[in-house]
Amino acid sequence: MAGVDDHNVGGHTPGEMGALNEVDLTAAAVDVIPPEVVAQSMGQYLRAWFARVKGGDAGVLPVVAALIAVVVIFQIISPNHVYLKPVNLVNLFDQSAVIIVLGVGEIFVLLLGEIDLSIGYVAAIGAIVAGLLVQPSTPGHADLFHNWPWWGAVAAALLVCAGIGALQGLIITKLRLPSFVVTLAGQMFWFGIMLMVIGTAGSVSVASGSVVPAEAGLYGIIYDYLQPEISWIGLAVILLLLGGSMWLRDAGRRRSGLVAPPVGLTVAKIAFIAIAGIVVVAICNVDRGTFKPIYGVPWVLPLVLGVVGGATLLLERTQFGRHMYAVGGNPEAARRAGVGVNSVRTWAFIIAATISGIGGIIYMSWLGNISTNINGGQYVLFAVAAAVIGGTSLMGGRGRAIHGLLGGLTIGAIYNGLYLLGLPTWDQFIATGLVLLAAVAVDALSRRSATSGSIARV
Numbered sequence: 425m426a427g428v429d430d431h432n433v434g435g436h437t438p439g440e441m442g443a444l445n446e447v448d449l450t451a452a453a454v455d456v457i458p459p460e461v462v463a464q465s466m467g468q469y470l471r472a473w474f475a476r477v478k479g480g481d482a483g484v485l486p487v488v489a490a491l492i493a494v495v496v497i498f499q500i501i502s503p504n505h506v507y508l509k510p511v512n513l514v515n516l517f518d519q520s521a522v523i524i525v526l527g528v529g530e531i532f533v534l535l536l537g538e539i540d541l542s543i544g545y546v547a548a549i550g551a552i553v554a555g556l557l558v559q560p561s562t563p564g565h566a567d568l569f570h571n572w573p574w575w576g577a578v579a580a581a582l583l584v585c586a587g588i589g590a591l592q593g594l595i596i597t598k599l600r601l602p603s604f605v606v607t608l609a610g611q612m613f614w615f616g617i618m619l620m621v622i623g624t625a626g627s628v629s630v631a632s633g634s635v636v637p638a639e640a641g642l643y644g645i646i647y648d649y650l651q652p653e654i655s656w657i658g659l660a661v662i663l664l665l666l667g668g669s670m671w672l673r674d675a676g677r678r679r680s681g682l683v684a685p686p687v688g689l690t691v692a693k694i695a696f697i698a699i700a701g702i703v704v705v706a707i708c709n710v711d712r713g714t715f716k717p718i719y720g721v722p723w724v725l726p727l728v729l730g731v732v733g734g735a736t737l738l739l740e741r742t743q744f745g746r747h748m749y750a751v752g753g754n755p756e757a758a759r760r761a762g763v764g765v766n767s768v769r770t771w772a773f774i775i776a777a778t779i780s781g782i783g784g785i786i787y788m789s790w791l792g793n794i795s796t797n798i799n800g801g802q803y804v805l806f807a808v809a810a811a812v813i814g815g816t817s818l819m820g821g822r823g824r825a826i827h828g829l830l831g832g833l834t835i836g837a838i839y840n841g842l843y844l845l846g847l848p849t850w851d852q853f854i855a856t857g858l859v860l861l862a863a864v865a866v867d868a869l870s871r872r873s874a875t876s877g878s879i880a881r882v
Contacts, residue, residue: 466688486866487814487830490859491837498841507841511712514722518646520836521724522547522787526803527810527828528735529779532772534811535739535752537820538596538603540773542610543780543807544800546588548618550781551788554581555628556621558638574641582781588614589777593770603773611801619796627795630788645727645789649720652709658726659701667694724786728829731782735825738775748772753821780807809856810835813863834859 477485499507506512526543533540557577561570572580588610596606622628630643650658670690677684708721739745750758751768759765783803788794812818813834814827835856842852 465686466692469686469689482866484815484826484830486863487827487834490813490862491830491834494834494837494841498837498844502841502844507844510707510710512840512844513707514712516836516840517728517833518722518724518790519840520832521646521728522783522790522803523806523810523835524728524829524832525731525783525786526780526807527814527832528731528825529776529783529828530804530807531735531811531816531823531825531828532748532776532779533603534808534816534818535748535820535823536755536769536772537752537818538769538772539607539808540592540603540776541607541801541804542588542592542614543607543776543783544798544803545611545614545618546585546777547780547784547787547803548794548798548800549588549614549621549784550581550585551784551794552618552621552628553584554578554642554785555630555788555794557581558630558636558642559628560636560639572638574638577638577642578785581785582778585781585784586774586778589774590770592777593773596773597766597769611804615800618798622794622796627793628788629793631792642785643789643792644723645786646722646724647789649708649718649722650726651720655705655709655721658721659705663694663698663701666697670694724789727782727786731779732825732829735779735828739825744768744771749821752823806832806835806856809860809863813859815863818864831863 477483495507499505526547529543530540554574554577557569557572557580558574559570561567592606592610595601596603630639670693674684674687674690678687704725705721708725709719712718739748747758747763747768750761750763751765755765758768784794787798787803810828810831811823812831814829814831816823816827816831838855838859839852842855
């Protein structure tokens with residue numbers, strides 16, 4: 425997917441774009457050009473959006489509908505209707521955080537039509553590095569591998585994960601080996617390295633109430649909270665910055681005569697983000713404690729949203745992101761257009777591995793340790809499932825960071841609901857597998873519908 429010429433979109437100048445009629449909006453143009461680019465009013469945007477859905481490009485609509493359905497069903501059948509209570513909703517997000525982050529990382533390679541089967545154990549390596557570096561050294565035996573501040577330990581862990589991603593990416597691109605084989609070998613290799621590093625101890629812990637500040641800092645990613653006042657102030661600052669940047673960017677494009685979303689769409693996006701933020705902070709600020717008061721936004725929430733937001737900016741607002749979509753859509757065309765295909769592929773594996781390191785650190789915070797019992801292969805499957813359920817295509821060229829968030833929340837919602845019902849683990853895997861199969865079927869059918877529609881119009 426190459427960049428769109430702002431001055432001549434689909435053969436139309438900005439003035440001509442405003443004159444597109446309803447027939448134009450339901451023709452072939454809307455299959456190629458996003459509705460926010462084609463439309464000059466909310467009415468035109470909605471008609472173009474419905475035309476794209478009818479043509480097979482439903483976007484995030486299926487996963488949003490599935491998530492709503494899951495929530496409604498479990499709220500009805502859960503004991504004492506506890507599913508939508510604040511304590512359970514916060515727990516649901518905590519349980520989903522690792523899957524969301526790993527899903528976002530996997531999206532970077534899936535966009536290229538590749539796959540990374542190693543990120544589960546790469547995540548474990550990152551967690552082990554961070555966990556070991558914050559441990560106190562033996563009294564009287566100071567060394568370079570203990571007593572690190574938590575932020576230094578996290579930086580080192582992510583650097584190690586990035587190195588692993590670079591190694592695997594270079595093997596894939598330079599030797600032209602299938603990513604499936606290389607990362608499957610990587611899964612087994614890094615699992616062995618994990619066992620060797622942990623050794624007979626069996627785990628690396630970051631216990632609650634630790635007297636070591638850095639260790640307590642890593643544990644607090646899940647179990648420490650922002651004060652309610654700080655939560656509201658933080659939300660206000662984020663809304664001001666995000667909403668202001670969206671408004672100024674779109675308004676600037678309109679003043680310059682470039683194509684831009686309708687004013688109503690910009691306002692609707694800002695309003696939706698504001699309402700969602702207010703609801704989330706309000707839920708988190710309800711007292712969830714049983715023996716002592718617990719309220720506030722857990723640190724993991726802004727961390728995960730930061731990962732999703734950063735990935736979104738990288739994919740949708742940078743040249744590198746446009747190159748990724750170009751390579752995923754048609755690598756040969758991208759190469760002829762001057763895109764460094766091998767470089768893009770290598771960086772995709774580096775980014776995926778680095779993000780997986782964040783997921784591993786969150787996992788260690790959630791359980792309080794990282795041990796040899798971690799099933800990295802299972803988390804790889806969850807990561808791929810989250811991306812695909814969210815709307816990312818396994819064929820490459822189509823996917824967004826938000827898909828990892830929505831897909832991960834859907835898997836987490838299913839897991840959480842079945843756990844509340846006291847159902848065994850196998851039911852959780854069966855349900856997730858069925859949802860994944862449905863998501864892949866929707867993707868295949870939408871592509872088939874879009875292809876047949878294009879052929880029919882030709």
